[in-house]
Amino acid sequence: MSGWVAVAGLGPGAGDLVTPEVAAALAEATDVVGYIPYVARIAPRPGLVLHPSDNRVELDRARHALDLAAAGRRVAVVSSGDPGVFAMASALFEALEGRGDAPEIRILPGITAMLAAAARLGAPLGHDFCAINLSDNLKPWALIEKRLRLAAQADFAMAFYNPRSRARPEGFARVLEILREECGPGRLISFARAVSTPDEAIRTTTLAEARPEMADMRTVVILGNSATRRVGPWVYTPRSAP
C-alpha cells in the first residue's frame, strides 16, 4: 500500500467547523502528527498512532511525516485553523526540498482563526484586508513594523496571529503603539480568544483603550479599516470605499 501525507486544518476548535474532507482523511489515516494540543483533538481508535510533538519543531515534524509516508503509512499532519495560514503546510514543503522521494501530498483547507473570529464579530474583514503573524521567531522585528505601517497606509483591515507570548511580552505593546500612530486612537480593534471553544471570549474596543494584556497566544486580533463601524453588538466593514 502506498503512503500519503494529508496536511489537514482542524478549524478553530468546534467539531462542527471541521470539514467532511478533513474528517474523511482522519478516518483513513494510520498516523496523526502535530503539535500536542492539536493532536489532543483527535479521538483515539485502534490502529491509529498519535505522534504529538512540541511547539517550534515544525521542520522535524514535517520530516517525520514524510518518512512515515515513505514507509507506506497514511499520515495526517494536523494544524489548528487552516494548514496554509501560519501553520504546517509551508513547513512540509520546506522539508520536501532536496528529498529524492515525494509521497502523495494533499493540503486540506480548514476554517482559519481570523475567519472564525470575524464571523463571531460580524464582518470586520468585509473589505480588503491582510493577515500578519506577529511572532518574530521567523522574521526580524523591523519587517513586522514595516508591514504594519504600509498596511495602515493602504487602509487594510488587519488580522494578527500570534500576537503575544511569554517569550516576548513587549512586542505586542509596540504593535499597539505603531497602530495608534498610523491609525489614530478611535480605530476599532477586536480581540477574539479561542473562538468556538468553551473558552471563547470576544471584546471590541478602540486603539485608545486597547491594552497588550487583552491578547494572549490563543487570541486573534482584528483591526478595522478607517470605515469599520458598529451596528448593535456587531462590528463590520462596509463593502464600499470612498
Added chain:
Amino acid sequence: MSGWVAVAGLGPGAGDLVTPEVAAALAEATDVVGYIPYVARIAPRPGLVLHPSDNRVELDRARHALDLAAAGRRVAVVSSGDPGVFAMASALFEALEGRGDAPEIRILPGITAMLAAAARLGAPLGHDFCAINLSDNLKPWALIEKRLRLAAQADFAMAFYNPRSRARPEGFARVLEILREECGPGRLISFARAVSTPDEAIRTTTLAEARPEMADMRTVVILGNSATRRVGPWVYTPRSAP
C-alpha cells in the same frame, strides 16, 4: 416561532468542504436567499423556499432576508466561500443599519476561495499576505492601485478576488502591469479557477508570462512574495523571512 438569519459560507464548491455547522443551518432553514448560482447549490426539499436573485443586488437581498426573519422565517443567506470575505455578511450589517428590529443573526464561516486555491497550489500564503477585491464596483480604481503598490512594498503575498469581468476587461491587465513594475518579471503568480469543482483548473507562471486572459470571474489569483518558490509541482512561501 422566532425567526433568524444565518449568513452561511458554502465553501468553494465541493460538498465535502461545507462545514457541518452550515449543513445544519441549511437543514433547519425555511428560506434560502442568495445569488442564483449559489442558491442552485442547495438541494430542494419540501418546506424550503428558495429565493435566488441576481448579482449586484446584495443590499436588497439582505433586506429581504431581514424582512423574512422578522416575519418568523428561518433564513439562510448563502454565499460561496466565506460570507465575511467579499460576500454577504457586510451587506447584511449595512442593511441592518437604521432598522428598529434585529432578528437573531449568525455568521457561519466557510472555506474561502483563496484558502482552497492555496491548498491546491501548496502553501503560497504561508507567510504574511493580503486579500484584495479587484472589482471597482464599490471602490475607486486609484485605491486599488495604491493598495497594490503598498502591498508589494510590504512584500505581502497577495490573493485577488474578482480579477476580471466582461464589464471591465482592461482592469486586470493594468493590475498585472503594476505588479510587474513593483515585483519584477520573475515573481510567481498562480491562477486557480473553480477549485474543487469539475471545472477546476490551476496554473502557475511568472509575472513576465502572465496574461489577463488567464483569469475570469471564477478565478482567484495568488501572487507570491519575494521568497515564494516551487518544489516539484508545488508552490510555497517559506515561513521565515530574511
